[in-house]
Amino acid sequence: MQGEQIYVVALGASTAIGRDAWSSAAAVRAGITGFAQHPYMIDTAGQPMRIARAPWLDIDLKGLERFQALLYPAIDQAIEVLLHSHIRLPPIALALSLPSPRPGLATDFQPRLLRELEGRYSKTFSAVSVFSKGHAAGLLALDVVIKKFRENAFDACVIAGVDSYLEPETLEWLEECDQLHGGGPLNNAWGFIPGEGAGAVLLARYQIAEYFRFTPLAQVLSAGTAFEPKKIKTQTVCVGKGLTQAFHGALTGLLSDTKITDVYCDMNGEPYRADEFGFAAVRVGEYFESLSNFVAPADCWGDVSAACGPLHIALASISAYKNYANGHTAVIWASSESGERGVALLDMTSGK
Numbered sequence: 193m194q195g196e197q198i199y200v201v202a203l204g205a206s207t208a209i210g211r212d213a214w215s216s217a218a219a220v221r222a223g224i225t226g227f228a229q230h231p232y233m234i235d236t237a238g239q240p241m242r243i244a245r246a247p248w249l250d251i252d253l254k255g256l257e258r259f260q261a262l263l264y265p266a267i268d269q270a271i272e273v274l275l276h277s278h279i280r281l282p283p284i285a286l287a288l289s290l291p292s293p294r295p296g297l298a299t300d301f302q303p304r305l306l307r308e309l310e311g312r313y314s315k316t317f318s319a320v321s322v323f324s325k326g327h328a329a330g331l332l333a334l335d336v337v338i339k340k341f342r343e344n345a346f347d348a349c350v351i352a353g354v355d356s357y358l359e360p361e362t363l364e365w366l367e368e369c370d371q372l373h374g375g376g377p378l379n380n381a382w383g384f385i386p387g388e389g390a391g392a393v394l395l396a397r398y399q400i401a402e403y404f405r406f407t408p409l410a411q412v413l414s415a416g417t418a419f420e421p422k423k424i425k426t427q428t429v430c431v432g433k434g435l436t437q438a439f440h441g442a443l444t445g446l447l448s449d450t451k452i453t454d455v456y457c458d459m460n461g462e463p464y465r466a467d468e469f470g471f472a473a474v475r476v477g478e479y480f481e482s483l484s485n486f487v488a489p490a491d492c493w494g495d496v497s498a499a500c501g502p503l504h505i506a507l508a509s510i511s512a513y514k515n516y517a518n519g520h521t522a523v524i525w526a527s528s529e530s531g532e533r534g535v536a537l538l539d540m541t542s543g544k
Contacts, residue, residue, distance in 0.1 A: 198341050200538075201406035202394035203506040204269030204352075206262045207493045208244040208387055212269055216389075216503070217510040220492045227385055227494065233363050235372060237379050244387035244494030245358055254359060256304055262390040262499075263354040264312065270350050270392035271316060273406060282347040282400055283318040287337050289329035289353030289498045290322060292530050296362030318346070327458045328417070328526040329353060330391075330501020331534025335415040341397060348396045351505075355498040357386030369425060373461060384460035387494020391503030409509035410522070411539040416441020418533045424464045425529070432471030434533045435525065439476045442523065442535035452479055453519025454511065454540070455486035456504040458526040460495040465527060481519065500526055505536065512540030 203213035208226030210216030219226075229240035231251050245251065249261055267286075274281050286309070291297060298304075302324060309320065321336070323329040330353040337349050357366065366372045366386060373383035401408055418441065420434025446452070459465045473483045489507065490496070496503060504524045511517040522538045 199408040204266035204392035207389040266390040287333035295365040296359030328534035352392035354390040356388030414445025454522035460490040
């Protein structure tokens, strides 16, 4: 039924390679990287740490203020189409994707951010839900949001995510965990580039999109979630069972005789993630035109953890709207270090 269809109708982003979703997507497509040396953080090999940071933010801007400087512009961009409308707005929900607790993240970070959000957007959002699960958080949020749409809990929702690994204590922790990428003979070639960013996508029910005359960028078909007990930083061997389960959950929305043509994921150079996807791919490969032709934007804007879900949805939507997608169906997947797995399925014919 058309009334049950959910569309991506607006986007927002702040990344190391762009101050909105459209410029960030253009940079990813062009293969532009935002990698640079940290101005003062030195690794154990005596080299400046490599990071991907938003260049318009002062490196000394830290903590909650840095997260806000990334998040607020992304949300503002995503809701701009609503604020400029002269029609009374429907109730809008906000599902917020945040990092899991870790060194460098204050213990009161989440409640403080929520208080600030409530003060800034009290007239915009009728309800706020938080998913503090890192990489997969945005897709976990999407799974819940789809269910809420079907329960008629709301007609429109913003899914937003924000993260920054650039706190000095966080960078030192990453190096202690042997996850910090470096190119020298004493560095870890299999680590990742710590990044930062925020993404936001406005989702609307069919009737709302039509009433407000929004241009649908993509249709959200389904989402799947699961938990992988054999996590990174343990002595266990992950063979992708959790990710496979999440894939199967999302693939229930795949139309018959249709194959997935576009893949966006949070692979960041760590062997754990590549191995996990390899094992899962063996089990779900029949649903894909090509499993090796994927987009891993961490190659451009670094690992953005909790921001990656909405950012990847934005990339897929823009690729469809600008006609450079490989086909009509995209899948987005992400894996959290705490074990959560998320997969989303998009129909990208809506904006064409």
